[in-house]
Amino acid sequence: MNFYPIHVFVPPNFLKTALHFLFCPAVNVRMKISKKNIALSLFVFVILASCRNLGLKLGKEKQSFQFAGYHWKTKIGEERQGPGNNKFSAQAANLRVDWRGYLHLNIRSSDSLWYSTEIICQTPMGYGRYEIEIKGLLSNLDPHSVLGFFTWDPKNFGSQANSEIDIEFSKWGYPLSPSLLYYTAHPVSNGKLNLERMYKSPQPTTQWDGLSTHVIEWRDTSITWSSYTGKQAALENRTDYFHYSYRNKKRLKKLGEEESNAISVPKPGEQTSARINYWLLLDQDQPLSGKCPEIIIRDFRFEAY
Numbered sequence: 326m327n328f329y330p331i332h333v334f335v336p337p338n339f340l341k342t343a344l345h346f347l348f349c350p351a352v353n354v355r356m357k358i359s360k361k362n363i364a365l366s367l368f369v370f371v372i373l374a375s376c377r378n379l380g381l382k383l384g385k386e387k388q389s390f391q392f393a394g395y396h397w398k399t400k401i402g403e404e405r406q407g408p409g410n411n412k413f414s415a416q417a418a419n420l421r422v423d424w425r426g427y428l429h430l431n432i433r434s435s436d437s438l439w440y441s442t443e444i445i446c447q448t449p450m451g452y453g454r455y456e457i458e459i460k461g462l463l464s465n466l467d468p469h470s471v472l473g474f475f476t477w478d479p480k481n482f483g484s485q486a487n488s489e490i491d492i493e494f495s496k497w498g499y500p501l502s503p504s505l506l507y508y509t510a511h512p513v514s515n516g517k518l519n520l521e522r523m524y525k526s527p528q529p530t531t532q533w534d535g536l537s538t539h540v541i542e543w544r545d546t547s548i549t550w551s552s553y554t555g556k557q558a559a560l561e562n563r564t565d566y567f568h569y570s571y572r573n574k575k576r577l578k579k580l581g582e583e584e585s586n587a588i589s590v591p592k593p594g595e596q597t598s599a600r601i602n603y604w605l606l607l608d609q610d611q612p613l614s615g616k617c618p619e620i621i622i623r624d625f626r627f628e629a630y
Contacts, residue, residue, distance in 0.1 A: 388415075389447070392428050393625040400443035400602075409471070409607045414440035427460075430603045432470060432617040439611050443602035450476070450627055451593030455541040457601070458556050458624040463494050463505060463533035467612035471495040472620055473602045474539065481594035486512045486578035486585040488597045490548055492539050496530075498606055500613065505530040508550040508567045512578035512585065519576050524550065524567035532564060536623070544630060546571045548590060556623070599627065 389398045399415035400406065406413060414420075418433040419442045430442050457474045466472065475491040489511035496502035506526035513522045526532075538558050542549040548569045553562040575587035603620060605612065 390422060392422055392426070392444075392622075395625065395627075396447040397444045398447055400445065408473075408602070409441070409604045409609070411441040411604050412438060413443055413604075415442070416440070420444070428601075428622040430472075430601070430620045430622065432467075432603055432605065432612065434611070439605060441602065441604035443600060443604065445477075445600050446598040446625075448598060448627075449596060450598050451629070452543050452545060453627055453629040455543070455599055456538065456558060456624075456626040457492075457540075457622060458536070458538050459533075460536045460621040460623055461534075462618050463537075463620075464530040465534075465618045466494060466496060466505070467614050467617045468496040468498050468500045468502070469606050469609040469611070469613045470617050471497075471602075471604055471606065473600070473604070474541075475600055475602075476541070476543070476593070476597055477600050478594035478597040480596050482578070482580060482583070483585055485591045485594060486588055488591045488593050490541055490543060490591065492541060492550060492552075494533065495606075498609075503529065505533060506552060506565060508565075510548050510569050511591070512576040512588070515577060515579055519574075521573050522569065522576065524565075526552070526565045528564055538562075542630075543593075544590075545592070546590060599625065601625075 388401075389396060391397070399420065400413040401415050402413060405411060414433070414435070416433070416435070418435075419431050419440055421429050423429060428444075432439060432441050434440070455474075455476070459472075463472070472494040473491060475493075476488055478485065478488040481488060489509075491507070491509045491511070493507045493509070494505050495507070496505065504525050504527070506528065508524040510522045513519055532554070536554070536556055538553045538556055540549075540551045540553075540558055542551075550565070550567045551558070551563055552565040553559065554564060555562050569590070571589045573589050575589050577587040578585040601622060603617075
């Protein structure tokens, strides 16, 4: 069952008006309003206000939530973390699920600091079909930002290069970039790009404005990516397709002084799962345009193979 936040609208001057009714006998007689009912209303108002204030204070402590039938945890903390050496927040300004069950992602500033967003599915996943439904003006993505949908395992860097398979939307720092959509199977770089492990969509950036669906199909011998306009992953709606095979050369991943094993198609680990993030590029403390558009994730689906 999904639980969504309830927003209570309190009319302006409510408290002042309620107090006036409570302590003015003449008004109470004319309006036939019970002091008991007014007092009860004030009590409810105070409780709601207190809850709202508490929620604001504890916003950064929100650790988990339900979305698309799965339990997700959030990346949070004042310390800078990867990707991109960002600060991450789970405040409602950055992350919320609306009454329809849609996930809203934002990059927002607070006290002159910008906070990115990342969520981590708590269901272990491996080989299978990963599908995401996105709505937004993706052509308006700030050049310093990245929207990512990917698999990741925090415990198997050495053996499987973190089992990372990506779908990413970004202009990679170039405001006039003609491309926006990228598919990658890590390790994708070790000093130079391993071009056989990546795909750059030839579609114009405006192709992804509105509603689109994106799929990763991960098997032990191959990975296939595909993208579609609209919410149906139907062949007639497909705009992009890329297939990567185990026959490609094995590559290794470097992390500082550490190196992973050389792999072709990564294998899943015990903690491999899906993640979604919206973040700023390395060494970019703020969006180039000063703002980032809100992205809506309408649905996420997984089918094990």
